[in-house]
Amino acid sequence: QQPVQSPQAVILREGEDAVINCSSSKALYSVHWYRQKHGEAPVFLMILLKGGEQKGHEKISASFNEKKQQSSLYLTASQLSYSGTYFCGTDTIIQGAQKLVFGQGTRLTINP
Amino acid sequence: ETGVTQSPTHLIKTRGQQVTLRCSSQSGHNTVSWYQQALGQGPQFIFQYYREEENGRGNFPPRFSGLQFPNYSSELNVNALELDDSALYLCASSLVNLRGTYEQYFGPGTRLTVT
Numbered sequence: 001q002q003p004v005q006s007p008q009a010v011i012l013r014e015g016e017d018a019v020i021n022c023s024s025s026k027a028l029y030s031v032h033w034y035r036q037k038h039g040e041a042p043v044f045l046m047i048l049l050k051g052g053e054q055k056g057h058e059k060i061s062a063s064f065n066e067k068k069q070q071s072s073l074y075l076t077a078s079q080l081s082y083s084g085t086y087f088c089g090t091d092t093i094i095q096g097a098q099k100l101v102f103g104q105g106t107r108l109t110i111n112p
Numbered sequence: 113e114t115g116v117t118q119s120p121t122h123l124i125k126t127r128g129q130q131v132t133l134r135c136s137s138q139s140g141h142n143t144v145s146w147y148q149q150a151l152g153q154g155p156q157f158i159f160q161y162y163r164e165e166e167n168g169r170g171n172f173p174p175r176f177s178g179l180q181f182p183n184y185s186s187e188l189n190v191n192a193l194e195l196d197d198s199a200l201y202l203c204a205s206s207l208v209n210l211r212g213t214y215e216q217y218f219g220p221g222t223r224l225t226v227t
Contacts, residue, residue, distance in 0.1 A: 002154075032216070041202060041218040042155065087154050089216075094157070097168040099145070100216060102154035 001026065003090045005103035012078050012110050020106045022088030023070040031064050031071040032089040032100060035082075042087060045073075075108070083110045115139060116205050116219035124225045125193050133188040133222045137205030143167070144186040145216065146178060147202040155202055161186055190224075198226045 003024045010018050022031060030049050034042035048064035048071060059076040075082055085107045089100040115138035125131050137144050143162045147155035157170035161180035175191040184205070190197060200223050204216040 034218075041220050044215055044217055047215055094168040094170065097160070097162075098214075099157055099160060099168050099170075101157060102147075105152075105154050 001092060002101055003088055003103040005086075005088060005106050007106060008104070009107040010109070012108070014080055014110055014112050015077050018075045018078060018108060020073040020075075020086050020088075020108070021070060022072070022090070022103055023068070024090050026069070026090075026092060028064070028066060028069050028071075029091040029098065031062075031091075033062055033071075033073050034087045034089065034102075035084045036087065036105075037084040078108075078110050080110050080112065083108055116203065116217050118201075118203055118219040118222050120222060121220070122223045122225075124227065127193055127195060127226055129193050130189065130191045131193060131224065133190075133201050133203075133224070134185070135188070135203035135205075135219055136185045137203075138217055141205035141207045141217075142184050143206045143208070143214070144180055144184065145204045145206070146186070146188045147204065148172070148197075149200040149202055149221070151199075158188070193226045195226050198224060200224075 006021045032047045033045040036042040050066040062073045064071045085105040087102045087105050089102045092101045117136045119134045145160040146158040149155045159169040160167045164180045177189045180186045200221045202221045204218045206214040206216040208214045
């Protein structure tokens with residue numbers, strides 16, 4: 001039920017690109033992406049709905065492939081501020097209501 | 113700043129005690145979800161409240177209970193605390209939009225340590 005994220009950790013130099021993947025064994029209605037910095041709460045990045053929607057936020061974008069039940073987060077020309085742990089959350093039905101279930105996270109470290 | 117606040121920030125309790133954590137949701141949001149986040153893990157869904165009613169529950173025992181008030185603020189109560197309850201407790205508020213989707217915004221969390 002919990003989505004699987006890959007890779008578990010990534011280390012980049014500033015300016016490099018990264019891709020974080022999120023896959024589920026269940027049909028997805030939507031995928032939510034968050035970034036969490038150490039000691040802080042997760043911060044909402046974007047939500048993607050079924051239909052292959054792709055969204056972007058500055059140099060961070062994401063895609064959602066409903067048929068493959070997976071989503072990918074793309075970080076282009078990474079900045080030091082992008083460091084943190086990225087979580088995907090997938091909509092699932094719990095007791096008849098839609099709820100978010102989070103993956104285990106991908107730790108991204110950006111070095112100067 | 114998401115507009116979601118939680119109190120207290122940190123808490124230390126002894127095994128067997130009871131604890132109450134509080135959350136004020138973002139203005140206009142009528143749904144509050146509670147999560148437990150252990151170190152190095154993703155947030156685990158505890159339960160959700162919608163218009164003062166529990167609206168779904170994750171795999172947590174009945175000693176985890178909650179309330180939502182008419183102003184949509186919420187409480188999480190944990191009885192008979194166990195060492196494994198030590199974690200960051202997050203609340204998130206949301207409002208379902210016209211498309212039937214929602215964006216959840218997290219509060220800063222309460223760090224609970226059980227000794």
